Amino acid sequence: MSLPTVEEVQSVILQTLAASPEGAIPDSRVLAVGGASLSAPEGQAVVKAALDSLLSKEMIAYQQITANQYLPTEEGNQIIASGSAEYRLWSALPVKGAGEPVTIPELQKLLGADACKVGQARAFRNKWISKEGGNAFVRAKEAVEDETAEQLRTVSSTGTHAGGDAVLKELVKRKLVTARKLLHYTVQKGAKFATEVKTLETDLTVDMLANGAWKEAEFKQYNFAAMGEPTNGGALHPLLKVREEFRQIFFDMGFSEMPTNNFVESAFWNFDAMFVPQQHPAREMQDTFYVKDPVQAGKPDEEYFQRVSKTHEVGGYGSIGYRAPFSRIESEKLLLRTHTTAVSTQMLYNIANQPGGFKPAKLYSIDRVFRNEATDATHLAEFHQVEGVVADYDITLGHLIGFMKEFFAKTGNHKLRFKPAFNPYTEPSMEIFSWHEGLGKWIEIANSGVFRPEMLEPMGLPKGVRVLGWGMSLERPTMIKYKIQDIRTLVGHKTDLAGVKTAAAVRLEKGDE
């Protein structure tokens, strides 16, 4: 069935109102376009649009009525076509004395087992049939009326039944009809009723003003209830939304943010000051992006540089060092920082050397780092690190575990495991695993440790000061939160911008990291 247009429906409404002595349509279900009733659910939207548009022009007024429309089910339609089970059973029997009574097995063969059972029960109740000689039946009435089939025929053609609720409820209970909600309307003539719909002007134009047409023109009313065009604003990227969540957690725990704006660092701060040996494989070109121009970094404080160099070569502060030559050229190389811990290191040096001397500090950063890696679904050559550092007197591994528990509990991770690990700059070091309910396994969420004296003491931090730290990626919790499978679609030209706009702000919940 092709739907009538809004104009066609409007025309029918207006003609019907014009022809009505009361100037009203008591029930829109009487309306029809080209013989097709407008009460079918498919036409509802068109009818509503037609009414609303006429209403806005004050040509009509209307009220909405909600009613149930009843439809025969498949079984109901079968009954309409070939009669109810009781009727078919009765039809299959001879009048008493006029033929052989029919047995149950024979009836089952004729009607099917189910229809035979239902038919038998209902025909008995109606007193249409009686038992004859044991397990066979004959007609008890010469003529019967198949009431069920009749009721269904009425429902099928009118959508309801004059018998009202009692009949309809029973048919619904027997699964012979179903109900669906249908809107219909009572319509009255409005103040500006006419049989023709005028097209109203929507804009006052320069032409209208110039030629005076505005005097005669009829303008469309403003619709203050309309939703209006959605505005097209900017949106935060999912990474930034999750960053905001972490930032809030750090603030809640009394941390302040480190300045991490420089992506380019010297090898000195990124590696040497952290007691990462100059021969460490992470420092090779395959793993780290070096900067060609300028080739040389600005120099750190010379005395500090000497202390770092000596610690690497021969040790000190209770260490025997790496016992390998330390190269100033290697140290002055410029690179794209491979971890934000390069910034934490400078911050620790600053804290050790600030006017008034060392004061305990809790610092965090969330920013970009770079690694020379082949990209795949879970690796990019750049990503973000979330990092926290705590410096104070007499703090221990126990405090680090406590910090981890509190920090990750705030992100919904309450079940943690700590596994011994190795970093050149921390001892002891721990990997942190969290039980992921959704994946049903332990997943690694962070790396952490207590910074080594070989790193801290050359900076001039007072003895007895310990520094705890942990780091993790921002991408992983973001991908889990937003169900992003491939990191290459998280940033760059493959990002789904529409998705970014609609992505909800998040609260990190259990199992997100």
Ligand SMILES: N[C@@H](Cc1ccccc1)C(=O)O
């Ligand atoms: N820098 C470490 C994270 C870390 C920070 C601080 C202490 C220990 C570990 C990493 O890249 O994963």
